[in-house]
Amino acid sequence: SQRTLVLLKPDAVRRGLVGEIIGRIESKAGWTLRALELRDLDRATLEQHYAEHEGRPFYESLMEFMASGPSVALVVEGERVIEGVRALAGPTDPIAAAPGSIRGDFGTIVRENLIHASDSEESAERELKIFFPDFS
Numbered sequence: 779s780q781r782t783l784v785l786l787k788p789d790a791v792r793r794g795l796v797g798e799i800i801g802r803i804e805s806k807a808g809w810t811l812r813a814l815e816l817r818d819l820d821r822a823t824l825e826q827h828y829a830e831h832e833g834r835p836f837y838e839s840l841m842e843f844m845a846s847g848p849s850v851a852l853v854v855e856g857e858r859v860i861e862g863v864r865a866l867a868g869p870t871d872p873i874a875a876a877p878g879s880i881r882g883d884f885g886t887i888v889r890e891n892l893i894h895a896s897d898s899e900e901s902a903e904r905e906l907k908i909f910f911p912d913f914s
């Protein structure tokens with residue numbers, strides 16, 4: 779089975795949606811929480827995590843938002859969990875996200891879209907090392 783790195787972003791924590799979102803993930807049969815922590819993400823961690831977006835017009839505003847309060851970092855394990863959590867989250871832009879998805883039900887603007895989930899096996903491996911270096 780697979781592991782994926784999930785972040786419940788500062789808007790999810792501020793709005794009290796952590797339980798709701800984790801509940802949706804937990805209720806999928808066969809998926810297990812392997813790590814869970816509330817933490818403030820520092821600039822160095824965020825730069826590593828979002829390296830692919832450096833130089834994009836939204837990069838600085840994304841960094842500022844992600845540092846605006848604590849996030850919840852999770853490791854979720856299970857069958858096809860990488861694509862599965864992405865499907866639960868819905869598309870990046872909440873306006874385009876269908877009702878029933880996390881971003882579709884609760885998202886507001888594109889920057890504040892509540893959740894990050896690794897987008898491939900390569901990303902998951904890279905991101906798990908950044909957020910849970912001691913986890914194996």
Ligand code: GTP
Nearest residue numbers: 836839840869870888889890891893894895896897
């Ligand atoms: P992540 O799981 O957070 O990586 O989201 P994603 O994979 O659905 O989107 P992507 O990696 O393309 O963008 C990373 C994050 O940057 C998004 O989740 C948004 O928070 C933010 N973002 C992406 N595109 C835009 C944009 O056009 N404008 C703004 N303001 N933010 C954006």
Ligand code: MG
Nearest residue numbers: 894895896897
């Ligand atoms: Mg992404």
